[in-house]
Amino acid sequence: MPATADKLAINTLRGLAMDAVQAANSGHPGTPMALAPMGYVLWTKFLRHNPKNPAWLDRDRFVLSCGHASTLLYGLLHLTGYDLSLDELKAFRQWGSKTPGHPEFGHTVGVETTTGPLGQGIGNALGMAMAERWLADYFNRPGHEVVNHRTYAIVSDGDVMEGVGQEAASLAGHLGLEKLICLYDDNHITIEGDTDLAFTEDVGKRFEAYGWRVLKVLTGEDLNGLESTLHEATHEPCGKPTLIITRTIIGFPAPNKQNHHDAHGSPLGKDEIAATKTVMGFDPSVAFAISDEARERWEVCLERGALFEFEWNARFKAYREAHPKLAGDYERWMNGDLNGGWEAQVPLFAAGEKMATRDASGKVINALALGLPNFLGGSADLGPSNKTVIKGAASYSRQVAGRNLHFGVREHAMGAALNGMSLHGGLRPFGATFLIFSDYMRPSVRLAALMKQPVCYVWTHDSIGVGEDGPTHQPIEQTMSLRMIPGLHMWRPADANETAVAWKCAMQRVDGPSAFALTRQNLPVLDVTKTASAARGGYILEEGSTTPKVILLATGSEVSVAIEARTILESQGIPTRVVSLPCWEIFSAQDATYRDSVIPQNIKARVSIEAGITFGWHRFIGDGGASIGLDHFGASAPAETLFEKFGITPENVVMAAKGLL
Numbered sequence: 001m002p003a004t005a006d007k008l009a010i011n012t013l014r015g016l017a018m019d020a021v022q023a024a025n026s027g028h029p030g031t032p033m034a035l036a037p038m039g040y041v042l043w044t045k046f047l048r049h050n051p052k053n054p055a056w057l058d059r060d061r062f063v064l065s066c067g068h069a070s071t072l073l074y075g076l077l078h079l080t081g082y083d084l085s086l087d088e089l090k091a092f093r094q095w096g097s098k099t100p101g102h103p104e105f106g107h108t109v110g111v112e113t114t115t116g117p118l119g120q121g122i123g124n125a126l127g128m129a130m131a132e133r134w135l136a137d138y139f140n141r142p143g144h145e146v147v148n149h150r151t152y153a154i155v156s157d158g159d160v161m162e163g164v165g166q167e168a169a170s171l172a173g174h175l176g177l178e179k180l181i182c183l184y185d186d187n188h189i190t191i192e193g194d195t196d197l198a199f200t201e202d203v204g205k206r207f208e209a210y211g212w213r214v215l216k217v218l219t220g221e222d223l224n225g226l227e228s229t230l231h232e233a234t235h236e237p238c239g240k241p242t243l244i245i246t247r248t249i250i251g252f253p254a255p256n257k258q259n260h261h262d263a264h265g266s267p268l269g270k271d272e273i274a275a276t277k278t279v280m281g282f283d284p285s286v287a288f289a290i291s292d293e294a295r296e297r298w299e300v301c302l303e304r305g306a307l308f309e310f311e312w313n314a315r316f317k318a319y320r321e322a323h324p325k326l327a328g329d330y331e332r333w334m335n336g337d338l339n340g341g342w343e344a345q346v347p348l349f350a351a352g353e354k355m356a357t358r359d360a361s362g363k364v365i366n367a368l369a370l371g372l373p374n375f376l377g378g379s380a381d382l383g384p385s386n387k388t389v390i391k392g393a394a395s396y397s398r399q400v401a402g403r404n405l406h407f408g409v410r411e412h413a414m415g416a417a418l419n420g421m422s423l424h425g426g427l428r429p430f431g432a433t434f435l436i437f438s439d440y441m442r443p444s445v446r447l448a449a450l451m452k453q454p455v456c457y458v459w460t461h462d463s464i465g466v467g468e469d470g471p472t473h474q475p476i477e478q479t480m481s482l483r484m485i486p487g488l489h490m491w492r493p494a495d496a497n498e499t500a501v502a503w504k505c506a507m508q509r510v511d512g513p514s515a516f517a518l519t520r521q522n523l524p525v526l527d528v529t530k531t532a533s534a535a536r537g538g539y540i541l542e543e544g545s546t547t548p549k550v551i552l553l554a555t556g557s558e559v560s561v562a563i564e565a566r567t568i569l570e571s572q573g574i575p576t577r578v579v580s581l582p583c584w585e586i587f588s589a590q591d592a593t594y595r596d597s598v599i600p601q602n603i604k605a606r607v608s609i610e611a612g613i614t615f616g617w618h619r620f621i622g623d624g625g626a627s628i629g630l631d632h633f634g635a636s637a638p639a640e641t642l643f644e645k646f647g648i649t650p651e652n653v654v655m656a657a658k659g660l661l
Helices: 005-024 030-045 067-080 086-090 120-139 157-161 163-175 203-210 223-235 270-280 292-298 300-322 324-334 357-371 411-424 435-451 464-469 478-483 496-508 528-536 558-571 584-588 592-598 639-645 650-660
Strands: 061-064 151-156 180-186 213-217 242-247 375-379 404-406 428-434 456-460 489-491 514-518 539-542 550-554 576-580 606-609 626-628
Touching: 005 030, 005 067, 005 086, 005 270, 005 292, 030 067, 030 151, 030 180, 030 223, 030 292, 030 300, 061 067, 061 120, 067 086, 067 151, 067 292, 120 151, 120 163, 120 180, 120 324, 120 411, 120 435, 151 157, 157 163, 157 180, 163 203, 163 411, 180 223, 203 213, 203 242, 213 223, 223 242, 292 300, 300 324, 357 375, 357 456, 357 496, 357 514, 375 456, 411 428, 411 435, 428 435, 435 456, 435 478, 435 514, 456 496, 464 639, 478 489, 478 514, 489 496, 489 584, 496 514, 496 528, 528 539, 528 584, 539 558, 550 558, 550 650, 558 576, 558 606, 558 650, 584 592, 606 650, 626 650
Parallel strands: 061 151, 151 180, 180 242, 213 242, 375 404, 375 428, 428 456, 456 514, 489 514, 550 576, 550 606, 606 626
Antiparallel strands: 539 576
16 A cells, blocks of 8 residues: 555554454454545544544534444544543453443543434434534624534444434435535445345435435545545535545455455454554554654644634634623533523413413423523424424524424434534423324433433323324333433423423433423313422322321322322321322432432332333332332223223222222
């Protein structure tokens, strides 16, 4: 191979990838090797980033959607001057290292998002590009462009096969997100073999149909072709996102394993690595080799990055002088801070009224929107049903970056895009659909929890209360299964005032996502002086002056059932306590003294009431308790009929409670 300085730099990156995977005896060397030229051209000549300040606000965002190729990203970060030592690359995939098997946001400096589940990175990049456009429209003024950056994503065959990636690509094309550039590693290899086994479509034509500009580079080794194509993508406006298709050879230049699936998901082996290093002109006996000349080629990013940020700082200084309030808002929002006074906007609801919690949520959303200009969101084509439309606000479209987001029937992409918007910074996004369809976006919800992003989810039609739509639309296991995601606060409020408390807690949270399971049917509004304690996740809602003999525990619409059952029990001389548990995760995080005061260990007669599976309630009712719920699917009938037929009634609760005494 030609021993040019560029090739030396590229082969150094390849060598790090091979050696890291070999040292771990685990990983994916072939894709990082094939993508090394693309990474080199992009990071040293186009990506606007500052390795000495990875959090610089107007940096370009880079997403490695094919997270299995993590050694490519780790090598890029190390070589360009980020605070990621060579020792960390040597400890790839080992306990305590900063180089886990797939890139993890918040764990490794310079990693913009957690990738691994294929296609999610495309969705994250969509959200980042949407956030950039929204913030640019809001903050930029004539002569003062302080928000002006691109989002780049490297995507693989797997990314363009996965449904979430295609939903995201479709929406990106519809919105004309010109600053989104995806580089497609068209290497024709998957774990099972050649992509021809299951994937023969023309990806370029598909993306053109989505509304993308499609450019091609015939070979991944063509540095001039890569550079000229990236120049076209970044300097020739077209009103569309850009897909650059590059035909690469996985594992190149390994003499025996290149262009073979053996190079995809396992180490090359010592002999093949030695042979590859010989081809590259490297000493085959030296691992993790980085020459001074190679470092010099990569470290141009340090000078470029410092200059990029210096120039931006000067522009921002002038912006601050011209628009001090906007400048302050921009810095505060990008730091994750909310405008002061927003809590006062959250409404209170009068006891005695009847209101569906989805309606209450809609009122809270619109109240929050008045106090928080960077609060925005939308639904997967269910805005009127989810009650998520921000009144008087524009829709986010190709022409206007409004606050009402329309994701279409694309729950997968919605979840991933919300993560991207949150990761970008500056926005507090929410998304909505029916609770039953949370299954379609669960992978993104899990990643939001893993990345500790304060995304909010509005999931309405939360039980058999959906009624006539039948079992396909009636969530039975969803609420309980979502409680199993570590770090997700899963709220199921009992009324309008608990809904307001839930929203307030969610907006105050900065270390993870919050979700609301909300009713279609109307529920009695409870006394606001009692529901304030909902912020602790669980609390005593109703009880008399006598020590209770029975505790009724419920969430959501079934709290009203528990209250009615208590009235009957009390009339029969059985002291009864009603405990509302709108958020199990928050209640479980309270100190033991408080938890025991709400659910005393010495009171064994406990009944749980929830219109869903009973699995999981044992943690609160113990061995001596009883559960009223549904361990089967629903049926098509009016909601009132279903609650009666399935035994979620005050009378059935009374019978269960008395059976425990």
